[in-house]
Amino acid sequence: MDFWNTLRLALRALARNKLRSSLTMLGIIIGVGAVIAVVSIGQGANELIQEGIQNMGTNVVYIAAGSRRPGGLHMGYGAVKTLTMDDLRAITREVPMIKEAAPGVTSRAQVVYQNQNWNTQVFGTTANYFPIRKWVVMAGTVFSDEEVEAAANVCVIGTTVSRYLFGEEDPIGKQIRIRNLPFRVIGLLESKGQSVMGTDQDDQIIAPYTTVQRKLAGVTWLQMILASAVSPDASIAAMQPITALLRERHRIRQGDEDDFFVRTQSEMADMAAQTQLVMTILLVSVASVSLLVGGIGIMNIMLVSVTERTREIGVRMAVGATETDVQLQFLVEAVTLSMMGGLVGIVVGIGLSFLISNLLTWPTVLSTQAIVLAAFFSVGVGVFFGFYPARKAAQLDPIEALRYE
Amino acid sequence: MGDQALPTMDTPHKQAQDECVIRLDGVHKYYHLGDFQVHALRGITLEVCAGEFVAVMGASGSGKSTLMNIIGCLDKPSRGSYFLDGVDVSQMEKTELARLRNRKLGFVFQQFNLLSRTSALENVELPTIYAGITPQERESRAKAALERVGLAQRAHHYPSQLSGGQQQRVAIARALVNRPAILLADEPTGNLDSRTSVEIMDIFQQLNTEEGLTVVIVTHEHDIAQYAKRALEFRDGKLRRDTVIKDRLFACDVLPTLPTLEDEDADDEMTAPPPEAD
Numbered sequence A: 001m002d003f004w005n006t007l008r009l010a011l012r013a014l015a016r017n018k019l020r021s022s023l024t025m026l027g028i029i030i031g032v033g034a035v036i037a038v039v040s041i042g043q044g045a046n047e048l049i050q051e052g053i054q055n056m057g058t059n060v061v062y063i064a065a066g067s068r069r070p071g072g073l074h075m076g077y078g079a080v081k082t083l084t085m086d087d088l089r090a091i092t093r094e095v096p097m098i099k100e101a102a103p104g105v106t107s108r109a110q111v112v113y114q115n116q117n118w119n120t121q122v123f124g125t126t127a128n129y130f131p132i133r134k135w136v137v138m139a140g141t142v143f144s145d146e147e148v149e150a151a152a153n154v155c156v157i158g159t160t161v162s163r164y165l166f167g168e169e170d171p172i173g174k175q176i177r178i179r180n181l182p183f184r185v186i187g188l189l190e191s192k193g194q195s196v197m198g199t200d201q202d203d204q205i206i207a208p209y210t211t212v213q214r215k216l217a218g219v220t221w222l223q224m225i226l227a228s229a230v231s232p233d234a235s236i237a238a239m240q241p242i243t244a245l246l247r248e249r250h251r252i253r254q255g256d257e258d259d260f261f262v263r264t265q266s267e268m269a270d271m272a273a274q275t276q277l278v279m280t281i282l283l284v285s286v287a288s289v290s291l292l293v294g295g296i297g298i299m300n301i302m303l304v305s306v307t308e309r310t311r312e313i314g315v316r317m318a319v320g321a322t323e324t325d326v327q328l329q330f331l332v333e334a335v336t337l338s339m340m341g342g343l344v345g346i347v348v349g350i351g352l353s354f355l356i357s358n359l360l361t362w363p364t365v366l367s368t369q370a371i372v373l374a375a376f377f378s379v380g381v382g383v384f385f386g387f388y389p390a391r392k393a394a395q396l397d398p399i400e401a402l403r404y405e
Numbered sequence B: 001m002g003d004q005a006l007p008t009m010d011t012p013h014k015q016a017q018d019e020c021v022i023r024l025d026g027v028h029k030y031y032h033l034g035d036f037q038v039h040a041l042r043g044i045t046l047e048v049c050a051g052e053f054v055a056v057m058g059a060s061g062s063g064k065s066t067l068m069n070i071i072g073c074l075d076k077p078s079r080g081s082y083f084l085d086g087v088d089v090s091q092m093e094k095t096e097l098a099r100l101r102n103r104k105l106g107f108v109f110q111q112f113n114l115l116s117r118t119s120a121l122e123n124v125e126l127p128t129i130y131a132g133i134t135p136q137e138r139e140s141r142a143k144a145a146l147e148r149v150g151l152a153q154r155a156h157h158y159p160s161q162l163s164g165g166q167q168q169r170v171a172i173a174r175a176l177v178n179r180p181a182i183l184l185a186d187e188p189t190g191n192l193d194s195r196t197s198v199e200i201m202d203i204f205q206q207l208n209t210e211e212g213l214t215v216v217i218v219t220h221e222h223d224i225a226q227y228a229k230r231a232l233e234f235r236d237g238k239l240r241r242d243t244v245i246k247d248r249l250f251a252c253d254v255l256p257t258l259p260t261l262e263d264e265d266a267d268d269e270m271t272a273p274p275p276e277a278d
């Protein structure tokens, strides 16, 4: 029997029991729909995180004072006083993969403008920090090297700070007081929104590091160095020489722990992607259980159908249907059932993912891969679970099948 | 078996010896039911030639259906051999047997065995879809077969909309559609009233005489067997008698003498059972 006939026959048989067929498909529909929706949520989250990491800067190598401890917490932020401007210069000078580097020293401070009051972080750095971290100045300018040299009381503020202190007012050129010292606002940063960790990146003030070191924090060391490598690969490659260089400069003996730690942006991106992948695999496995249950449903219904149609099978065999013909007929029926379930499931999955992104405003990204995979998987389920009932039909004895009541 | 001379009686164009379409040689059939075994056929040796019309008679349980199943390639002999058209089919594979059933044999059953939610035309088409014929050819063949049994205008009716006699005629059309060499019918009139039975026999006789089709039917009724040319009598799994039918009846002669209670113009609804015709 040719394929089109077999398919037509299968569609007819399924149309004969519409309710039963649709209920049987439901398992596959839910399974496929859930897989697609879950993957789209996972992909959406991943894309968001990757975007956040990209936003952190260009090939950033992050060197922080303190030591890396289990759980990712670093201890002695501030207590470790060994990271200095000299280290920074040594790194840019001696590590060829590093293009440039900016220092980082922070202090929390109360900020006042007229009767407005705000507690925020003041970050001290140099002018090249802005390109490294991909900060764009929306209005005004950033501070110059001379202002850094002179430890000038100038600052660039984030949009959150601007909103709390100035409201609708233009902050450029205004005088604010940071821990009672007068500072002139010379620039306003473009908003970056939340960081990957969930903190508001716009809630900060950036000032020359010299000013922060001497006038606000009262320290001579740095808390971090943000270096920019020439390429993503170079940023990973730079980790080893930087570590070696700093260990030597800090006179750390062999076997002793580092008093700093180095991390790269690409490493963070990879880690985030890994975590996301594990999450997605987990969720997909859960969703796949439904697919399995759907498959068992198909098998069940096909077994019932074979029994109900025993006489029909007998007639077909008597007029010349071979085992293969009968086997194929029932297999195609099972696959048609699961494939239709798969197709409806794909539509449901896409719809669900749209609904999630629109109603819950979660970012979702439809994955063609997941859709294609789900389609193949549903066919696979049909073949796998349809095989046994079809085999049973094909192996019926025609005489007994004809006699079956 | 003195059957060699028989076919020449009504079908002068057939010469017996070489045209033997069915030949059974010491065929036995056992059924195993737990530890006890039923010996359904006990050494059947039999030849049926092209163009014959054979009626198989015998008491219930004498092995008639078992014989028909073997002749029809639905079953294999436990012992002995069966030659269909000169080819030993007793040891063939299931797939080959299915092919033979499809191409060489036509089946008619007592219970009609039509697919219920399928139109008459599609029922008739059924064997053709397993024969690898083009769809156009399939439909024209099915229509021709329906026409042959006088049901052309009922092509799109479902079995439930047809009377028993009409259903059996559809079944006959289905058996004819692949132009088989042999038509096998196991009690084809068992579920029909007398008049309808004669109508069915009329079709068989026409096919036999006009197209030279070999017909083998199983029947319990002597007056139905009278329409055949040769009668085989079975008892306890053995062939007891093999006789030429004397005073053969011709359905075309008998039909006008039977009372027609309904207008049998083929578009009447389900025929109510008429009183016994004789």
Ligand SMILES: Nc1ncnc2c1ncn2[C@@H]1O[C@H](COP(=O)(O)OP(=O)(O)OP(=O)(O)O)[C@@H](O)[C@H]1O
Residues within 6 Å of the ligand: B031, B032, B033, B038, B039, B040, B058, B059, B060, B061, B062, B063, B064, B065, B066, B067
């Ligand atoms: N599948 C089977 N399993 C066991 N025994 C069987 C089977 N089919 C037939 N028999 C036995 O074989 C014997 C012959 O059966 P068969 O059906 O050929 O009889 P029959 O002549 O057709 O009878 P009837 O006129 O009632 O149809 C019977 O005794 C029956 O019980």
Ligand SMILES: [Mg+2]
Residues within 6 Å of the ligand: B064, B065, B066, B186
């Ligand atoms: Mg019988």
